[in-house]
Amino acid sequence: MILKLHPKRRFKAPVYAECISPDNLNGLSEAEASRLEVWEGNKRRRLGGLFKIELVEESPSSDSDGPTIMLSGDLTKVRRIGAGMSRGCIVVEGNVGMHLGESMKGGTIKVTGNAESWVGCMMEGGLIEVEGSAGDYVGAPYRGSRDGMNGGTIIIHGDAGSEVGCFMRGGLIKVQGNVGQFVGIHMAGGTILVRGDCGGRAGAEMTDGKIILCGHVPSVLPTFTIDDLKSNAKVDGEKIRGPFYRFIGDVAEGGKGRLFVSKPRNPHLAFYEKYL
Amino acid sequence: MSFGEGGIGMALLIRNGIVYDPLNGVDGEVMDIAVEDGRIVEKVDERKAKVIDASGMIVMPGGVDIHCHIAGAEVNAGRLLRPEDHRRDYESKTVLTRSGVGHSVPSTFTTGYRYARMGYTTICNPSMPPLESRHTHEELNDTPMVDKVTFPLLGDWWFVLEYIQKGAIEECASHVAWMIRSTKGYAIKIVNPGGVEAWGFGRNVRDLDDPVPNFGITPREIVRSLCTVNRVLHLPHTIHVHTNRLGQPGNYVTTIETMRCVEDLSTGGKPSIHVTHCLFSAFKGSGWHDMRSGAEEIAKYVNHHSHVTLDLGQIVFTDTTTMTADGPWQYTLYEISGNKWINHDVETETGSGIVPFRYRRKSYVHAVMWSIGLELALLIDDPWRVYLTTDHPNGAPFTTYPRIISWLMSGRVRERILKRVNKRARAKSLLPSIDREYTLREIAIVTRAGQAKALGLEFKGHLGVGADADISIYNIDPRRVDPSRSYREVRRAFEKAAYTIKGGQVVVKDGEVVKPVWGRTLWVDVGLKSPAEVTADMKKRFRDYWTVEFENYIIPRDYLRGSLALRTEAEV
Numbered sequence: 001m002i003l004k005l006h007p008k009r010r011f012k013a014p015v016y017a018e019c020i021s022p023d024n025l026n027g028l029s030e031a032e033a034s035r036l037e038v039w040e041g042n043k044r045r046r047l048g049g050l051f052k053i054e055l056v057e058e059s060p061s062s063d064s065d066g067p068t069i070m071l072s073g074d075l076t077k078v079r080r081i082g083a084g085m086s087r088g089c090i091v092v093e094g095n096v097g098m099h100l101g102e103s104m105k106g107g108t109i110k111v112t113g114n115a116e117s118w119v120g121c122m123m124e125g126g127l128i129e130v131e132g133s134a135g136d137y138v139g140a141p142y143r144g145s146r147d148g149m150n151g152g153t154i155i156i157h158g159d160a161g162s163e164v165g166c167f168m169r170g171g172l173i174k175v176q177g178n179v180g181q182f183v184g185i186h187m188a189g190g191t192i193l194v195r196g197d198c199g200g201r202a203g204a205e206m207t208d209g210k211i212i213l214c215g216h217v218p219s220v221l222p223t224f225t226i227d228d229l230k231s232n233a234k235v236d237g238e239k240i241r242g243p244f245y246r247f248i249g250d251v252a253e254g255g256k257g258r259l260f261v262s263k264p265r266n267p268h269l270a271f272y273e274k275y276l
Numbered sequence: 277m278s279f280g281e282g283g284i285g286m287a288l289l290i291r292n293g294i295v296y297d298p299l300n301g302v303d304g305e306v307m308d309i310a311v312e313d314g315r316i317v318e319k320v321d322e323r324k325a326k327v328i329d330a331s332g333m334i335v336m337p338g339g340v341d342i343h344c345h346i347a348g349a350e351v352n353a354g355r356l357l358r359p360e361d362h363r364r365d366y367e368s369k370t371v372l373t374r375s376g377v378g379h380s381v382p383s384t385f386t387t388g389y390r391y392a393r394m395g396y397t398t399i400c401n402p403s404m405p406p407l408e409s410r411h412t413h414e415e416l417n418d419t420p421m422v423d424k425v426t427f428p429l430l431g432d433w434w435f436v437l438e439y440i441q442k443g444a445i446e447e448c449a450s451h452v453a454w455m456i457r458s459t460k461g462y463a464i465k466i467v468n469p470g471g472v473e474a475w476g477f478g479r480n481v482r483d484l485d486d487p488v489p490n491f492g493i494t495p496r497e498i499v500r501s502l503c504t505v506n507r508v509l510h511l512p513h514t515i516h517v518h519t520n521r522l523g524q525p526g527n528y529v530t531t532i533e534t535m536r537c538v539e540d541l542s543t544g545g546k547p548s549i550h551v552t553h554c555l556f557s558a559f560k561g562s563g564w565h566d567m568r569s570g571a572e573e574i575a576k577y578v579n580h581h582s583h584v585t586l587d588l589g590q591i592v593f594t595d596t597t598t599m600t601a602d603g604p605w606q607y608t609l610y611e612i613s614g615n616k617w618i619n620h621d622v623e624t625e626t627g628s629g630i631v632p633f634r635y636r637r638k639s640y641v642h643a644v645m646w647s648i649g650l651e652l653a654l655l656i657d658d659p660w661r662v663y664l665t666t667d668h669p670n671g672a673p674f675t676t677y678p679r680i681i682s683w684l685m686s687g688r689v690r691e692r693i694l695k696r697v698n699k700r701a702r703a704k705s706l707l708p709s710i711d712r713e714y715t716l717r718e719i720a721i722v723t724r725a726g727q728a729k730a731l732g733l734e735f736k737g738h739l740g741v742g743a744d745a746d747i748s749i750y751n752i753d754p755r756r757v758d759p760s761r762s763y764r765e766v767r768r769a770f771e772k773a774a775y776t777i778k779g780g781q782v783v784v785k786d787g788e789v790v791k792p793v794w795g796r797t798l799w800v801d802v803g804l805k806s807p808a809e810v811t812a813d814m815k816k817r818f819r820d821y822w823t824v825e826f827e828n829y830i831i832p833r834d835y836l837r838g839s840l841a842l843r844t845e846a847e848v
Binding site for chain 2: 144
């Protein structure tokens with residue numbers, strides 16, 4: 001069975017809809033699902049009041065074992081979709097709002113459009129794939145907390161904003177496009193791969209983990225020390241073609257994080273080679 | 277909303293409760309308690325009184341907390357530092373109560389409600405930099421349900437240090453009296469004497485005899501002088517001391533030395549020093565690797581000397597926020613945890629630091645600390661001189677008190693927890709060798725009667741005729757329940773008071789606030805023989821060194837929402 005949700009109108013205020021996850025909707029009828037509670041701004045609403053809900057027979061080609069939720073329409077104001085989910089699959093056709101897959105433990109979320117900030121914040125497992133771009137704080141913890149993403153995979157096919165993987169402790173983030181400043185800030189574990197360019201200040205205050213930057217980098221923080229020149233880097237078994245400068249840092253934090261920066265795309269960093 | 281002393285013209289009769297009132301020697305007797313006009317009376321007219329049936333429940337005086345950081349600039353900075361703490365724990369608005377947030381640093385209203393729900397009616401905010409007293413009183417004004425008391429920090433206050441340097445104890449005493457009245461304080465708080473001043477120059481003092489930079493006096497002189505001042509002024513409480521070298525392995529020697537240094541200043545068998553959050557001052561060893569418990573030595577000293585009272589500062593394995601005026605210790609905590617850190621130098625007065633911290637079962641040091649607190653409580657024979665606190669929020673939030681009560685009352689639960697802590701710490705813990713389990717009478721002492729006595733609050737902490745009608749009733753029947761076995765039941769009962777009565781009014785019923793009241797702020801008005809003069813020199817110094825004008829420094833009496841001054845007559 002596939003549960004299809006479509007907004008009945010354009011939302012002006014943010015809608016907090018953490019009930020939209022396979023864990024909550026599994027086995028519910030349309031009527032039961034429409035009674036679930038959501039908040040629109042400061043108003044308590046029913047899911048059925050905001051969304052058109054439709055339960056359709058499973059298509060025979062579907063091979064996922066969990067129930068599938070399909071969302072379509074303008075969802076940029078809808079937040080916390082798939083929060084805490086542990087199984088199943090959510091497909092979003094279009095753009096989606098903040099806190100997608102917050103504290104997610106398993107299962108899959110696929111977005112065909114763009115996602116706002118805080119994709120996969122505090123994520124523990126599972127997979128989030130965004131075909132468009134994502135906002136800031138991908139995989140970050142809640143404000144003030146140090147418990148960032150701890151497992152799972154986030155794949156962004158477009159660009160991502162600032163502070164990707166903030167306080168990340170484990171798992172994998174892949175960004176095919178460009179990222180903003182402070183990628184991997186406070187990172188303590190896990191891997192971040194950026195295929196495009198980076199806005200700078202990569203790995204600030206990182207203590208461990210791996211960041212691979214395949215594109216242009218304005219500069220490397222002075223608290224990183226060059227360690228080696230590597231022909232390849234490895235991400236999750238996949239070999240990424242280099243050559244890369246490998247830096248260790250952030251030394252100001254006594255860190256031993258590894259920062260790989262593409263050599264061919266960053267000729268202005270060639271002066272580091274004399275310190276090797 | 278009334279001040280909680282209200283209840284005028286109202287009569288209450290608490291029927292058939294099992295009463296624990298240690299100050300009046302009542303130990304679990306079934307009796308009636310009568311209340312009229314906010315005070316305990318001999319008897320009331322049964323036809324007019326509201327009757328509460330407390331049969332099968334225990335009745336105790338309202339809880340008193342001698343040491344909890346609940347208001348002021350430091351606590352508020354802690355709130356700003358910890359949005360993630362608020363996210364985990366919030367309360368919605370109800371018809372009667374306001375909304376609020378915070379697990380370890382709750383907002384003011386929530387603090388008041390949560391204390392009242394546990395049956396507490398009087399609490400002490402122990403560290404108020406004099407400069408921040410206005411802020412502190414504004415927050416205390418907004419902390420409902422309980423009576424409040426606050427201690428100004430005077431151990432590193434420049435004027436005091438200068439008077440001590442000159443050896444002018446009488447002048448120092450009149451100055452302290454003036455300070456306590458100006459800040460609407462209650463007792464002299466001393467934090468890491470000399471060390472906080474030294475921290476202003478990036479240093480700390482090594483022990484009790486290490487001179488304070490720029491002043492040349494030693495922490496020993498500061499403690500002794502202020503203890504003498506305290507005696508001269510006849511303040512109701514003793515000096516309230518956070519010892520030097522707090523949190524450093526091997527510091528139990530300094531703690532005992534600090535207690536010893538005021539041994540001769542006790543008169544008539546009365547205590548002369550209160551050592552606060554003693555757990556953090558009872559470490560043995562030369563470093564973190566071989567850190568051990570010094571509880572046995574401290575307990576031995578306390579058992580043989582009557583001039584010391586102390587509170588535990590018990591830790592609980594949870595996520596909390598540490599905050600103290602002891603700047604150098606907070607820097608150490610920051611270095612250990614690598615967590616976010618606020619460091620603050622309160623002009624010429626004191627310092628402060630804040631670091632979020634998580635106590636972990638599996639950490640050797642944390643498990644040893646957990647054990648130290650309980651060892652202190654169980655090895656000190658006289659419950660009148662050791663009090664239950666967590667140094668909220670340093671060891672744990674105050675909402676964990678019921679849990680600690682159940683630990684003190686049950687060896688079984690201690691054993692259970694011990695099984696789950698760090699192995700090395702377990703092997704070294706003294707707890708398996710201690711059979712003592714607190715009785716309800718002893719719990720009543722360490723959570724209310726003893727604390728009220730130490731604070732010199734004569735009208736609190738007991739249920740004698742004339743006392744404030746601050747009463748808590750818990751739904752647990754000691755004839756039916758064995759606290760040693762049913763520790764969960766004990767914990768549940770103390771978490772949600774069946775009734776909390778504040779000033780003769782029922783403010784909490786079945787763990788829910790039914791009548792919000794403001795509560796008052798108590799302060800000491802010291803009567804001097806010759807009133808303290810505010811010299812032109814002092815005013816000039818305020819102009820030169822303080823960001824606050826002298827005229828704005830003094831807190832007027834009507835600035836407190838419910839002001840209650842306790843008058844004492846000084847010797848000078």
